[in-house]
Amino acid sequence: MKHEIMKRIPLLAVAVFVATIGFILDGWISIEMMNAIDTVIDKDRELFIQRSLRLMLAVSLLVPSQLLLAYLKGLYKKSAITGAKKHFLKQIFKKDIRSFQSDNNAEYLSCMTNDVKVIESDYIDGLFEIYANVMNFIVGIVVIAYVSVAALGVGILLGVVGMVVSMVMGKPLEKQQKQRSEFYKDYTIYIKEFLSAFQIIKSYGLHAKVKDDFHKKSEHIQERGYQIDRIVSYISATQNFLMMGILYSLMAFSVFLTLKGALTLGGVILIINNMEKILRPLMTISEWLPKLNASKGIFKRIDDLLMIKPSEPESVEINDFKAELTFDQVSFSFEENVVFDETSFRFDKGKKYLVVGPSGGGKSTMLRLIRKYFHPKEGIILLDGTNLNDIIKESYFEQLSNIEQQVFIFEDTIRNNLCLYKEISDAEIWSAIERAGLTQFVKSHAEGLDRMLYDNGKNISGGEKSRLAIARGLLQNAKIIILDEAFSSLDRQTAKQIEKTLLTLEEVTIINVSHVIFEESKALYDATYLVKNQKVSLVEA
């Protein structure tokens, strides 16, 4: 990801260049100001007016340069942030299908909202701040040196002392702040628990006890916060004392130089003003450097997350499912558990299968093996005689249709949600809608198929989403339809109905993983598999 941002160096360079011009302008103004002030000591009014005009000319250039800088800085940031975000998204999208289980998704999102955000604020901004301030520092030095090298020397010395002071003081300050946020974290957890248990507290009449507890906790946390504030006060007072001392020392030194004739009044004013131009960049750089350093770790974390594991080579393209999908002596383990142990079974074309078993028994693993998310550790899965490992995913997926319990709704029309952007005739769509029991849902709004669905279907009931998923599945005209607890959000009547519809589809293999079974439809299945105890076995009717 760093690479993406580095691509924007040219823009950064232009922005820094314009900023430098601004700093040089500042420096020029300082010098003109010094000249103007010196005419006062010499009581030369004419010269004063002349120099003042020059000064005003320089000042007039300030505004346009600042505006240009704002524009260029914005351009750099936009380009860098956009590049970083797009790179992130592109890499995520490239990942293998098995990487998109829910835990991972939360991680990806958290990485984008937290880590990438930190890169935006700490790294991208930081690059500009550091380079610009380095230029500022250099210009400041040149300007002061022009007037008095001695003052420059003393100034830098004092500046370094100042930086050391603030770094040394900074550490204990940070420690205190960290402690503070730790307390608040625990306090927050306590409050969350209290809120969740509100009804219980009220119904068991525990108000008094809880109130007492909370009062104690709050007093505690406020007191600890107070202690920390006291320590922080001492630290910042000391820091301030030292900084003030440094500033005044420099000023005293400059005034001393005028007494020795080595400097003019104008020179003193210039030095005072420009010392700030030297110290502030140093402060800013010392603030940003640690952030930049910290971002190294974050880049690594991001890049690790985005890494795409090399996948097994696939060479065979298929365009049909002809006869059978066979599991032959398949063994598979997931983390520590043995899920399957040398089990064999098969699915024939056009037949209807019911798959049952206790939760955690391996049904979903079986589906993932069928979907090529995993490869069997031992044994082989054959599609029409070809090893599934060798078959190209995309061509295989064309043959499969998946109907899940959790349905993903795109922010798009009902039509697109059903067809998944493929060209399908309206007649076919309506047929699928009817078979899925979705007719009323679609007809209930005037726009019908062109109605927009928003927010991942927030306003649609669970049952309607399921039916949408089923219609979607039907429209894919796949040879194998896999249902993964697809009926659990439906009431029994609708579930029975849709099941019957599916079971009467010709030439389509149905694999229904479900814990809801109806007596009447049991007979329509060609076979029932029980996934239990590391085996998949046929259930005798």
Add this chain to the structure above:
Amino acid sequence: MKQLLMKRKKAFAFYLLACFFPVINQLMSQLGFALMIGTVESQSMNQFTLALAVTAGIVVASSLLQLLSRFMRIRFMRDTLLDIRLEAFDKILSESVASFSKKSKEVYLSHLINDINTFEQHFFHRLLNIIFGGGVYVFSIIILMFLDFWFAIGILAVSLGVFAITKTFESKTVALQQQVSELNEQLTVKVSNTFNGLEILKLNNIEEKFLGQTFEAVDHVEKKRFHYTVFTEGQRGLTNSLSFIIFIGILMVLMLKAFDGTSIGKITFMLQLANGCVWPIGQVVPMFNELKASIGIYQKITGTQAGSPEGAEQTSTEQVADVPFAFHHEIKIRDLAFAYDGKVVLDGANFVLQKGKKYLVKGPSGSGKTTLLKLLSKVYEDYDGQITVDGLDYKKVDINSFNHKISNIYQDVFLFEDTLLNNITLFKPMDHSKVEEAVERAGLSELISTRTEGLQMKIEENGKNLSGGQRQRIAIARAILRDSEILFADEATSSLNEQLGRAIEETLLKLDSTVIAISHRFYEGITEKYDAIIEIKNGVLHEYDSKVYFSEGVAL
């Protein structure tokens, strides 16, 4: 708000005084600086040494003053913030369960944490800054008026001009910032949804299209952010340039005075005072708004808004609910209709619950199972239709007598930092043998036997040292021990393994209480022992005899 501040009159007075100290510090350091510069004109070594000594004194004095100021302030802040925390908490605690449930927990969490932090930031810090900025401004102008009246008037005019300029920028900045943050939120939601759906996108080979769409959304956000950056950076640059220009303008005006004989020292002092006057107004006035807003936050979280009723026990129906709860036969639900968050959950539900029977509530997620339980446990009171217990309207029942006779087992278990015993008995004195029995039946014996302290074992903060299953068993033990008339259970065994879940389900079904439970688990041989199954479909309740239900649609 006034009450709160006036509670500690002396401390508050000290606080205000402490806020003035920085003003004194600033004026002192400006004086010291002017003295120093004055010696350049006089070229006198003596004056230099004197000025040096004075300056050193000023540095020491200022640091001490700063420290003193801080100490005076933080003490007052600590006490006041504690008061606010307690007030906010007490307000929440005093709410009835019904009105509490109307808002999401996040709102209350925000009241107790974020809002108080915001208040601390905005109220105290802004107050300090207002007093500082205002103080510097007023004193500087006054001193300038003594030094050079017309010059002071000029500076006054300039400061008002600057104020007008900064005001015009303000609202646009706020608006832009909000837009950026909204767009960012939208992007996050969009990306989150897309990640969740990527599996399907990949299965259907349509990821490319979505990548394109997501890219567009990113461009959209960043374009807005670009506007924001250019605007704020531009504003900052402009403000800096303006401040520089004004400084130079003041300098030139003052230098002209020098030609007329004014001393350099005096000019330096005037320059600093003038420069210190120009910007404060622009910075201070918006702070008044933030101060007002933070007072508003205080009023919101402690319920002391003008016109709002203190304490929120009254429901909108204004019914007197004082009949003691008596359940001997049945609870009847008639034409019950209830909507939550605009969505209709129940629409004409009818049902009869008979005393002593065990009911299992089933239905897909979002169908209203939890809502039904809440309606039956008097959490929600603003429904249409009727719920009667032995003929008496539920709404007339006294909530306290009701709460005494029921118990709940919910997903979230609240534990006190106390002994396990107290967490089970909930601080009521109970027969030891009954406690032991409850512990046994809830499957907690194992946990107790592993600790030497047994029931006296300390539960740490929020039950950190316990697993989800152990916490749930404590909730179950509580319910068993209470031996109430009605037991409401919402996924009571969901955190337990199959074996333990079975045992507990069996225990619950053997209780004398009327049980109304939501569960998606099926325990062969046990779950069929429920007397009836209630299925919620389309806002209506269907009752099924459990034997019929389970033989028809049950897993092998």
